[in-house]
Amino acid sequence: MNVELLRVAAALDPKSAEPHVVIAEAHRKLHNWPAALKVADTAISIAADNADAYFHKACALAQLRRPAEAIAALKKAIELDEDLTFTDDLEAEPDLKPLAALPAFRKIVQDTKQPSQEELKKKNDK
Numbered sequence: 074m075n076v077e078l079l080r081v082a083a084a085l086d087p088k089s090a091e092p093h094v095v096i097a098e099a100h101r102k103l104h105n106w107p108a109a110l111k112v113a114d115t116a117i118s119i120a121a122d123n124a125d126a127y128f129h130k131a132c133a134l135a136q137l138r139r140p141a142e143a144i145a146a147l148k149k150a151i152e153l154d155e156d157l158t159f160t161d162d163l164e165a166e167p168d169l170k171p172l173a174a175l176p177a178f179r180k181i182v183q184d185t186k187q188p189s190q191e192e193l194k195k196k197n198d199k
Contacts, residue, residue, distance in 0.1 A: 090120035097129035101168060109133040124154035132168035144177045
């Protein structure tokens with residue numbers, strides 16, 4: 074990904090969080106954790122309901138060894154993501170590995186693997 078081209082896209086639509094989310098992901102792939110965190114925060118300031126931005130923030134914070142903040146951002150991402158698109162295998166996400174031994178992270182993983190009360194209700198209604 075060309076981060077400079079993504080920055081141009083962000084400048085063209087300053088009210089959209091999506092270019093910033095993609096830039097945060099690019100910085101994660103480049104292991105530029107401070108930049109990933111900064112851009113994820115920018116995306117969140119534009120769209121506080123963007124689950125992907127919180128997920129990228131959680132990954133950056135985990136790699137920056139700020140576990141409490143990372144857990145909080147991950148919880149917020151999961152809360153905002155109705156489809157739980159990125160929770161299929163949190164344990165396998167390399168950027169979250171610094172959190173793997175934490176009880177709070179293990180609880181998040183366990184909770185995302187269990188069907189919610191709403192899912193159980195829908196299943197029982199069928």
